[in-house]
Amino acid sequence: MKTVIPDRLQEFFIGFTDEFEVKVPVLTTEGERVFASPFDGPPALSGGALAAKPTAVFFPQQDGVISIGSEGLLHASSAKPLFVAGFTPRDLLCLRFIDRFFAEGYRDDIYFSRRKGALIAAVSGFSGASGGFVPLSGGACDLEFVFDGAVWIVVPYSEPGKRIAARIPDDAADDALAALLEKSGGCVDEDAAIIQAASKLLLNEMVPDRFWDSVAESCIQCTGCNLVCPTCTCFGVQDWRYPDRVERSRMWDSCQLEGFMREASGHNPLGTEGLRTRRRIHHKLAADRTKWGEISCFLCGRCDAACPTGIGIVAVSRMIVERFS
Ligand code: SF4
Ligand code: SF4
Structure with a gap:
């Protein structure tokens, strides 16, 4: 060694x-x-x-x-x-x-x-x-x-x-x-138990829409949670024109922003902050679990540290478990 x-x-x-x-x-x-x-x-x-x-x-x-x-x-x-x-x-x-x-x-x-x-x-x-x-x-x-x-x-x-x-x-x-x-081997992870329990409640549809509306009231759409998350992969595409060339870039997007899923027609399937907040948490704890067989939050701690209003994934999971278990 x-x-x-x-x-x-x-x-x-x-x-x-x-x-x-x-x-x-x-x-x-x-x-x-x-x-x-x-x-x-x-x-x-x-x-x-x-x-x-x-x-x-x-x-x-x-x-x-x-x-x-x-x-x-x-x-x-x-x-x-x-x-x-x-x-x-x-x-x-x-x-x-x-x-x-x-x-x-x-x-x-x-x-x-x-x-x-x-x-x-x-x-x-x-x-x-x-x-x-x-x-x-x-x-x-x-x-x-x-x-x-x-x-x-x-x-x-x-x-x-x-x-x-x-x-x-x-x-x-x-x-x-x-x-x-x-x-x-000796570390007990309390947060892992919390997000597993929240995931189960989400998959069993035990969390009503009004919960997401109340959590979303705290969101100021700063996008910090998405910007720091190592498993957030959404991006948009932007073209840039320079004197000698044109470039197409992709840039990180945030599911907490109003325009995240807005369509050209103006219809927005995630038209409220409550729906977007639900999406951020539900996607990692339930949708990804269904698609990939595992939760896509690995408890790196960044979104809970970054969110200025205290609605990172562990904080929200804790609320879910306390209210709906
Ligand atoms: S704790 Fe989970 S959701 Fe939050 S930034 Fe880390 S991997 Fe992403
Ligand atoms: S970090 Fe918190 S306040 Fe900022 S967009 Fe994410 S949930 Fe909203």
């Missing part, structure tokens, strides 16, 4: 920049952790889930679909594969979900142009907010950085992950990892 001390992380990640476009959490001057190049600052792997949606590295807020100049189609030069370190184990579940979403039916070439060949490193151990313990992913990534409170234990899973780990000098951290693995 290999280890890296925190002070050597920046040098470690910079060592892969010839081969990969490396993205790691880095502290901004405002004190926020965002994905950036390791050249931009020392990696801030500790601190728990990034506030921003981590899947945006593969599905950015605005993304080029097609670009046409006077000579015809313009082709972007192919970039290096991504090496992204900083997904929490729950973020990995979100990534797995949207991988499947974008592969289903018409495979999304734009998404997979970044996702294919990308190396993913999870972060766990005593690396949560305020040093809290984050259970290990158990292998749903190429490699994992597990913080034992002093050093990062590097656990490779895939062959590419093993090649990365092989560049770290030999060490012996097996005992420390064994102790952490023991701890990994």
Whole structure:
């Protein structure tokens, strides 16, 4: 097993920049952790889930679909594969979900142009907010950085992950990892029980429309919940005209906005805030469960942290369980 001390992380990640476009959490001057190049600052792997949606590295807020100049189609030069370190184990579940979403039916070439060949490193151990313990992913990534409170234990899973780990000098951290693995299984997740119970009530149609109208009264349509959610995949399309070219982009959409499903005729199947709020929660807890066999919320905690009026998915699920169980 290999280890890296925190002070050597920046040098470690910079060592892969010839081969990969490396993205790691880095502290901004405002004190926020965002994905950036390791050249931009020392990696801030500790601190728990990034506030921003981590899947945006593969599905950015605005993304080029097609670009046409006077000579015809313009082709972007192919970039290096991504090496992204900083997904929490729950973020990995979100990534797995949207991988499947974008592969289903018409495979999304734009998404997979970044996702294919990308190396993913999870972060766990005593690396949560305020040093809290984050259970290990158990292998749903190429490699994992597990913080034992002093050093990062590097656990490779895939062959590419093993090649990365092989560049770290030999060490012996097996005992420390064994102790952490023991701890990994012991976490009880109360929020998981809440959203499962809310999902069941929604699937059994136990939640009346008037409930959604009352929750929606709190929504100020800031779209924060959708913007941070790693499993939100809705987007709209926008054309941009420049002096030398025309570009078509896709841009994230939000089901909390009035125009989300409005049709050209003016008819809007989600014409009230209550219906849109129902859609946001019902889609993840019931519709996706029916379509994909699993709830598409993996409790990353972002929407509950982002919603300024306290109606993130766990908060609303709690209300559902309290009122309709
Ligand atoms: S907790 Fe909220 S932001 Fe995170 S996956 Fe669930 S719905 Fe999305
Ligand atoms: S974050 Fe809260 S207030 Fe903002 S759109 Fe979402 S539910 Fe509404």
